[in-house]
Amino acid sequence: MFGTEARAQHGDTLHLRLRLQLRQPCRHLVVSYHIKNRQNQHILGGHSSDRPEVHGRAWQSGEVLELAFDIPVHLHQGDYALTVLAASMADVAHYTDAVFHLWADDVATLHVMPRAHFPLSDLIEPPQDLSVIPHAPWLVLDDFFPNLLTGFRVAEYNAHLAAFPQLSVLSSLGDFASQHARYAEHYPALAHRVRPFAPAWLAGAGLAFLNFLNNAHQFLPALQQYRVPFVLTLYPGGGFGLDEPESDAKLAAVLACPLLQALIVTQGVxxxxxxxxxxxxxxxxxxxxxxxxxxxxPLYLEVEAPARDAMADKAVLDICFVAERYMPQGANKGYPAFIAAALALADCARLRWHIVGGGFTPEEIDVSALGDRIQFHGRLTTQDLRQFYARMDLIVSPNQPYLLHPGNFDGFPTGCCVEAALCGVAVMATDALQQNPGYVDGESMLMLDAASEVSLAQQIEIRIRQILADPAVLTRIGQAGQVFTRELYAPERQIGERQRILRSVAQRLGLPVPMEENPLP
Structure with missing residues (x-):
């Protein structure tokens, strides 16, 4: 609104629309407008003090109030300026207890054009027509946020919180209080809009957004009880598998729900x-x-990462395996194949091996033959992982579908490989389900063949020995993979498209859609 200029004639109706977001809790809220002439004299105005849905309720931090005033223009020719006020005021008759939250002068100007008949007075306050525009809250429902270890959730939900002022996140995370405290240290401006889940929060909600099948199935009874339309991103994992009875039962229940407004998928399979x-x-x-x-x-995309030169100024090649251990030996992520290849390459003193992820230890599979050339780093936060990747030359991901449980599979490339590629680390990975969105073997990635008669461990060993003979190959692959990955995972393509879908669904449902101000991180 600031800087808006309007022109009107006597007898026109001026449409004034105000959208305010509460920065702190308050009661007895009154919003008013004041139109002043060039001498800074009050000419006309209006307020919301007689509207119980505004003045009579307790407002919470982060909520959005939208008002629309229709004002007949009964003014002399000339120029006028608009002032907008918002205050807590229990005694609206005497104004003795006003606490101002907003006082904005000259937010817009109005030029009234001349008319034929000259009026006797310009001190006219015509009756106003005020309507309160309801803003049904939007919700993200999740079972793991705000744990900072889930980097993609932090990136996506923070972006949605920034773009949609009426949105909050409700979480069923077991240790919510402690994880929320850590989240608040990093994102204090957003933390008050992240709350522990309670079904009553869904009352009156206009739209919900969820990731993963398990989340949708878990929250489905509450969504149905309160009749909340929702959008789902169906990522691999999170309870979703292929031709698996338990997954199929959950998927059927979610797809059969008429409240499901849009479905986002992230893999061709x-x-x-x-x-x-x-x-x-x-x-x-x-x-x-x-x-x-x-x-x-967005930490991986904020600054254009410099091109990497494998082995430049280094006496060794740093090779990493990054995953979470979900089953014995991390078999579904290919950890046994990675270690077998490392042991087969124990004669190569120029290689260092790195394991990142919870649950992996040097005792589960004997790695003593590698001595101090192998390190176990445990779980790393996004900031620490980004710094870790800055030292790596190659990430190996020999993951295999259907091992964790029937039907289970990973996305391609895995999230850890995506983050590594954005840092210029070359990626070596399997793609058993042919999910490749455009990487080229030997150019932007090194592909392992899970169906080959040659074991994955042997394929890894062979390719790394070839790299040792010509490290420039790894440099070219890392640089090409970084360029392609930055295009594929750009915020405009990932977050921006998701927000366009949410806006489209909201418009179809007849919900007020916030102005697109800062939708992306």
């Missing part, structure tokens, strides 16, 4: 499976959107 699944059960799919990949933390 997921898109094909969902379409076949719905057709086979006679289910009508909502609008289906495919966005290849995953949201990544």
């Amino acid at each position: 997921t898109q094909d499976y969902v379409q076949r699944f719905a057709a086979g059960r006679g289910l009508a799919l909502p609008p289906l959107h495919r966005i290849d990949g995953v949201v990544v933390n």
Whole structure:
């Protein structure tokens, strides 16, 4: 609104629309406007003190209030300026207890054009027509946020909180209080809009957004009870598997819910499976959107990372394995194959090996033959992981589908590989389900063949020995992979597209859609 200029004639109706976001809790809220002439004299004005839905309720920090005043223009020719006030005021008759939250002068100007008949007075206050525009809250429902270890959730939900002032995050995380305290240290401006889940928060909500099948299935009863429309991103994992009875039962329940307004898929194999699944059960799919990949933390994209030169100014090649240990030996992530290759390369003194992720120890598989050339780093935060990748030359991800449980599979490349590639680290990975969104073997990635008669460990060993003979190959792959990954995982493509889908759904539902101010981190 600031800087707005309007022109009107006597008898026109001026439409004044105000949208305010509460920065702190307050009661007895009164919003008023004042139109003043060139002599700074009050000519006309209006307020919301007689509206109980504004003045009579307790407002919480982060909530949005939108008001629309329709003002008949009964003014002399000339120029006028608009002042907007917001205050807590219990005694609206005497104004003796006003606590001002906003006092904004000259936020807009009005030029009234001349008319034929000259009025006797310009001190006119015509009756106003005021309507309060309801803003139904939007919600993100999740079971792990605000734990800082989930980098993609932090990136995505923070971006949504910044773009949609009526949005809050509700979490069913078990140790919510301690994790929220850590989150608040990093993001104090957003922390008050992240709350522990309680079903009552869904009352009156206009739209919900969820990631993962397990989340959708967990929150489905509450969504149905309060009739809240929702959008779901169906990532690999998180309870979603291929041709697995428990996953299929959850998927059928979610897809059959008429409240599901849009479905986002992130892999070609997921898109094909969902379409076949719905057709086979006679289910009508909502609008289906495919966005290849995953949201990544903006730390990886804030600054153009410099091109990497493998082995430059280094006597060794640093090779890493990054994953969480979800089953014995981390078999689904390919940890046994990685260690077997490392042991086969124990004769190469120029190689150092690094293991990142919770649960991996040097005792589970004997790595004593590698001596001090292997390090176990445990879990790393996003900031620490980014610094870690700055020292790495190659990440190896020989993951395999269906091992963790029937139907289970990972996205391609895994989130850890995406983050590594954004830092210029070359990626060596399997793609058993042909999910590749455009990487080229030997150019932007090194591909391992999970179906080959040659074991994964042997393939890793062979390729690393080739790299040792010509490290420039690794440099070219790391640089090309970094360029392609920055394009594929750019915020505009990942977060921006998700926000466009949410806005489109909101418009279709007839919900007020916030102005697009700062949608991306």
